Amino acid sequence: MADKDVDAHSGVETTGHAWDGIKELNNPLPRWWLIVFYISVVWSIAYWVLMPAWPGISGYTKGLRNHSERENVAEQITALEAARADDTRRLLEAPSMQAIENDPGLHQFAMAAGASLFGDNCATCHGAGGQGFKGYPNLNDDAWLWGGGLDDIRRTIAYGRRSDHPETTNTVMLAYGRDGILSRDQISDLTHYVLDLSRQEHDDAAAERAAPLFAQQCAACHGAAGTGDRTQGAPNLTDVIWLYGGDRASIYETLWNGRAGVMPAWEGRLSDEAILALSVYVHSLGGGE
Numbered sequence: 001m002a003d004k005d006v007d008a009h010s011g012v013e014t015t016g017h018a019w020d021g022i023k024e025l026n027n028p029l030p031r032w033w034l035i036v037f038y039i040s041v042v043w044s045i046a047y048w049v050l051m052p053a054w055p056g057i058s059g060y061t062k063g064l065r066n067h068s069e070r071e072n073v074a075e076q077i078t079a080l081e082a083a084r085a086d087d088t089r090r091l092l093e094a095p096s097m098q099a100i101e102n103d104p105g106l107h108q109f110a111m112a113a114g115a116s117l118f119g120d121n122c123a124t125c126h127g128a129g130g131q132g133f134k135g136y137p138n139l140n141d142d143a144w145l146w147g148g149g150l151d152d153i154r155r156t157i158a159y160g161r162r163s164d165h166p167e168t169t170n171t172v173m174l175a176y177g178r179d180g181i182l183s184r185d186q187i188s189d190l191t192h193y194v195l196d197l198s199r200q201e202h203d204d205a206a207a208e209r210a211a212p213l214f215a216q217q218c219a220a221c222h223g224a225a226g227t228g229d230r231t232q233g234a235p236n237l238t239d240v241i242w243l244y245g246g247d248r249a250s251i252y253e254t255l256w257n258g259r260a261g262v263m264p265a266w267e268g269r270l271s272d273e274a275i276l277a278l279s280v281y282v283h284s285l286g287g288g289e
């Protein structure tokens, strides 16, 4: 070892390294820094021992505390399900749909579940707010094809309409023109009759000619006064609400080609409690009866 070299200016020993005549002083590290350094060394060793730390070939060291964020999340989900199980059971055991709406806690639970289920399963066809599109009914208004009571709505959702479910309803609007049931002129007259029913501009003579035809061909489903029949899903033709359009061309098109909108069945695809929650949610949208 060479002799100790002391810097003449500061009186501090040097490390012996020199660059272009500049020497490195051998000052000790600051005490605070050293303390923090030793604490981190101790901390890291404690951490390795207690917590998951070192990767291995097929896994990692689990640490004495056996901590796992993944398991924590799984536990929280189980706890949430357990907390919901109680509400779910009460929903399924409610004596009637009305009883669900009358119980504020249960109603709130059903509404929250229904809203999120609606967004996931129904909004694609009925719109995010249930406002509907041509051929896909608005669920916010008072006009119902199949009924707006809680049980009607539940039946529509569970079994669908014109769906593949054995309990579904299958009446359709016939294709009077395409299938050759009525002539072009008769369909044109009936179009004026429907325009008259809904108090729109029409040809009086044509509507009059069609009156007996309507009674004979249409009243069985739409009613003698054209106000519709919910057991057959036949819409009210006297109001301003149209599923397929109330202008002359749309009505003619309906009569010529028929209509058979399909509401899918959800029984078997969604749980019973999900269908109950959705029924309560749809019922609350504005037109519930």
Ligand code: HEC
Pocket (backbone or CB within 6 Å): 118, 121, 122, 123, 124, 125, 126, 135, 136, 137, 139, 143, 144, 145, 146, 147, 148, 153, 156, 157, 161, 233, 260, 261, 262, 263, 264, 266, 278, 282
């Ligand atoms: C693939 C498109 C589609 C999806 C998805 C769909 N629906 Fe429908 N829904 C329809 C059609 C079409 C009708 C109208 C059937 C008809 O013309 O009679 C309908 C009718 C209804 C009706 C009856 C309305 C009335 O006026 O009586 C309700 C209630 C309803 N749907 C609720 C729902 C709910 C709740 C969901 C989600 C679980 C849903 N629908 C998902 C297409 C759909």
Ligand code: HEC
Pocket (backbone or CB within 6 Å): 145, 171, 172, 173, 174, 176, 190, 194, 214, 217, 218, 219, 220, 221, 222, 232, 233, 234, 235, 237, 241, 242, 243, 244, 245, 246, 251, 254, 255, 259, 260, 261, 262
């Ligand atoms: C077998 C029963 C049945 C008969 C008979 C029938 N309809 Fe319909 N009609 C329906 C059904 C069901 C719908 C709804 C179809 C749907 O939801 O997809 C409908 C829909 C309509 C619509 C569309 C309403 C809208 O809101 O867009 C018009 C218009 C209409 N029918 C007129 C008539 C006329 C006129 C006749 C007689 C020539 C007639 N229907 C005969 C069952 C019937």
